[in-house]
Amino acid sequence: MEAEKHMVGDIVLAATVLGKLIGAGLAMVGVLGGGIGIGIVSGGAVQAMGRNPDATGTIQTNMILGIAFAEATAIYALVVALLILFVF
């Protein structure tokens, strides 16, 4: 009886760890969107710089802003994954 209880506890613990790890991995799928977004933004910026090299300064500033916004969503996913791993 005692051993059985111990085993059930072990299974619950293992399931908790398993759920945490799978959940954190799934949360990081959201980073996909951020990556695509950053790629599109910098691709567009490089094309614009190629067409109009004099405007490089403004384009770079706006590109970094756009990247920051695109990255923010990816960072939300990262924060969720970190919360799952280290807080719960």
Added chain:
Amino acid sequence: MKLEKSRSWRWGINRWIILGLVVLGVFAARAYPPILPHVQLPAEAISGRLFTLPVIGDFYLSNTLLATLIGDVLLLILALFVRRAIRSGEMVLRGITGAIEALLEALYQMAESTAGKWAATIFPWMATIVMLVLVANWLELIPGTDSIGLIHHAEGAAEGYPVQEVGRLGELPVVTIVKADAEKAGEGESYVLAPFVRVASTDLNFTIGLAIISVVMSQVVGIRALGLSYFSKFLNVKTFFSRPLFGVIDFGVGLLELISETSKILSFGFRLFGNIFAGSVLLFVIGSLIPVFAQSAVLLFEFFIGLIQALIFGMLTLVFMAQATAGHAHEEATH
């Protein structure tokens, strides 16, 4: 000419120092192999309870607060250096003061090109945020941050490690956390480390606090620029009666503006926190996997991440404040 000379002289000595440090690092990693420390999201308390407030609860000196204070002190010292350099009457500032001048000049040009005549109002907020976040982030690069601290017993789910005494500092033993032996696992006492200094940006209190300052002050700047008509951005009833259908839509868009203002706080706070906290976890993991060379490369990466995040925080503050001063005047002109 002068640069060339000093470079050739310093290289002769510095390369041997660096080679010696690398060899020393290899031996140190052999003697005390680094382990993955216990990662904790809330900041650790490094002092006893300082005082208690009725509703909020107990107050401790946390290690991220200590890092913030160190950053503040560093900034004040830098400010004194700059003041002395300006008072000395030199036309060209040198060394660290020259670097600060270059940074501030670049930031002011950015402010001027974005905010126009409101640049002088917005610039102090933006530059202060950039410099504080920059110093706070770069504290991560100093050896000893995150790794020197107080050892205490592992509690709850935290996985602790045994310790080994390496020396004594007066009465206090100096210990290092060592890898647990496989056969002895589960017995003996286990400890975790609460570092004295942890990077301030890995604490949500710091990042959300800065975000609230930034968003609230952008409202204040907006009110200063537009007066009470600033609020017509949120409670838009201008076209409510003249064009009923579009008036209702405009009103709804105004309410959405309110939500977007509050979500800015979350976006600001989590962006900085997520980047820097993930960076420090990455440093822990890489350090525990490959003790010697790999962490240097990651530290260089963190150097850029810290700089870019500081610039982005300041730049977004600048852009939001500039948007708040602009109002709806130009939109109506284009209708």
